[in-house]
Amino acid sequence: MGRPKAAPDAEPRREALVLAAYSRLAEAGFEGLRTRDVAAEVGVNIATLHYYFPTKEALIRGVVGHAMGRFRTAFAPGSRPGEQLAAQFQGIRRLAKNEPELFAVMGELALRSARDPAIAAIFKDTIEAWHSTLRTLVGHAQIEGFVDKRLDPDTVASLVIATLNGLFMVPVASSASDRIDKALGQLESFLGLQKRPRPAR
Amino acid sequence: MGRPKAAPDAEPRREALVLAAYSRLAEAGFEGLRTRDVAAEVGVNIATLHYYFPTKEALIRGVVGHAMGRFRTAFAPGSRPGEQLAAQFQGIRRLAKNEPELFAVMGELALRSARDPAIAAIFKDTIEAWHSTLRTLVGHAQIEGFVDKRLDPDTVASLVIATLNGLFMVPVASSASDRIDKALGQLESFLGLQKRPRPAR
DNA sequence: GCCGGTCAATCAATCACTTGATGGAATATA
DNA sequence: TATATTCCATCAAGTGATTGATTGACCGGC
Incomplete structure (x- = not known):
């Protein structure tokens, strides 16, 4: 085949x-x-x-495969357990800086998913895998005391994915890059990953 | 003219x-x-x-004008001060249910903004207005004790916009609608908003 | 001498856009 | 009032430029 x-x-x-x-x-x-x-x-x-x-x-289809490959490998967990969740955030920051085209392509594919069942299926699988990874990492982070134990890992994973999608796949909506930093930092702060909830003023 | x-x-x-x-x-x-x-x-x-x-x-350009118009009016604050922020969340839920095409169109426009400066400018203005509205509403909600006063309204507004964009303008990424509900609820919870806001005063 | 890889030339389909004409309402003229 | 003229909205039938895809020939290496 x-x-x-x-x-x-x-x-x-x-x-x-x-x-x-x-x-x-x-x-x-x-x-x-x-x-x-x-x-x-x-x-x-x-x-x-x-x-x-x-x-x-x-x-x-070749392009879709390439893009999904880049995306998956970029989000494969690699660091030590306690830092893996934070590493995901760092990972996407680095990715957005080094490979902005990847997000442009992912955005195009996401939109096309609405009309192309084949792409939709691949896309869904990729997101599903990411979601699963995140859920696991949140769970670990909770066990190790990095994240509030009362939070539901599945729900948190959904929120993180949604926010990252909004930040990086809908470029114009977050015009300035400092807005991206702020929003990202606030999300990390909510999760308890960042000890810097100081409102800049 | x-x-x-x-x-x-x-x-x-x-x-x-x-x-x-x-x-x-x-x-x-x-x-x-x-x-x-x-x-x-x-x-x-x-x-x-x-x-x-x-x-x-x-x-x-005619379509852009129409879409932005729909978007703006849908997010114009209307409720009483204390409930306005929560109303924004309810508003987008309702909009996503009643006018899903609007989000499809906004997604297309967002992507095209990367190549069309004219659309990018209009899009930026719309988001900017939304951001400003949200920032103000967060400030009010803080004064009235609905939202943690230590949060920075500007940062929170950025986070809310990013998340909502990710949830509704990148459809496939949040496959099931219960994922949308969960993520949205978690975000509201982080902000301190209740899903069923008691009749304020 | 065949065969994988390449090319120049071309095809049929489709695109945004144009042309020239038509009917009818509005307006002017007698 | 009756008739002529202008203007608005519409259409059938194009136009030229692109598009994705094909054809048939060429050419070097095994």
């Missing part, structure tokens, strides 16, 4: 095309995504693109 | 076209927005559409 996804550089052309499409999608959105531009960015003929991806949809 | 926006039914064709475009945008997104479909939905020729809106962009 599909492709075994072996070594990262097993099919450089294919990979380059996906990356170019990913970049174009971040820059121009689905509305402005043109197969010609993608091919041009890699420096190959359109026919060559269609040699690797028979249809535009196939190329998009 | 422009048009004075007199009585609501002064220019029924123009209004109908904007509403049709709004509906098409909510359903198909910018990616699938076709002037033909808009004209067809109203039941007029494409030339007639171009008679009222010389370009597709002009039609889109």
Whole structure:
């Protein structure tokens, strides 16, 4: 069936095309995504693109896979238990700084989910996995006394995901970056992760 | 210049076209927005559409105006001071239930803001007004003892907007509606608002 | 000598937008 | 009042530019 996804550089052309499409999608959105531009960015003929991806949809599926991969690995818990929850917040801060295109792409995909069941399913799985991870981390943080034990981990996870989505996937809504910092800090403060609830004034 | 926006039914064709475009945008997104479909939905020729809106962009500007109008009026504070903040939460719950298309459209516009400075400016103004309203309401709620006085109204407003954006403008991310309820309730709880506000005074 | 990979050229479909004409209401003219 | 003229709203039928996708040929390496 599909492709075994072996070594990262097993099919450089294919990979380059996906990356170019990913970049174009971040820059121009689905509305402005043109197969010609993608091919041009890699420096190959359109026919060559269609040699690797028979249809535009196939190329998009490749982009979806790449984006979800970036997203998942970026949120895989890695630190020591007690710091894992805080690490998630740091992780998304770093990600937003280093890979802003990822959030642009995720935003496009989220919107397209409303009309594309295939993307919706993948998206849902990814969010579900993230939710599950967060819920677990909240639970651990509670056991270790970092977070108020009366809070419901599942509910907190939902709130955290919603807020992070709003902050990073709806860029214009949080205009200035200091607004992002404030909102993020306030959420952490509510959770008890941050000992700095000082209202700046 | 422009048009004075007199009585609501002064220019029924123009209004109908904007509403049709709004509906098409909510359903198909910018990616699938076709002037033909808009004209067809109203039941007029494409030339007639171009008679009222010389370009597709002009039609889109009409849609932007309509959407922002809906959004602003829906969040204009109306209740008595002590309940206004809680009313904002109730208001968005009601809006999400009664006019889900509005959030779809706002999502599209938010994403397009990244590439369309004109939309970005309008969007920013709307959010800014909302932010200002929320900040004021939080301040009032603090004075009346509904909300912890140590919180910074500006920061809280940013957090509330971010969360609501994430919940309602990124639909797939909060799959089940009970997740929305949970996250919303948790946010209200953090603020100290009760889900069933007693009749203040 | 075949075959994976590439390209120039082209296709059919679709897009936003235009053209020239038509009917009817409003307005001017006799 | 009767008739001529202007203007508004609408339409059928295009126009040119793009779009995603195809075709057939070329070419180097195994």
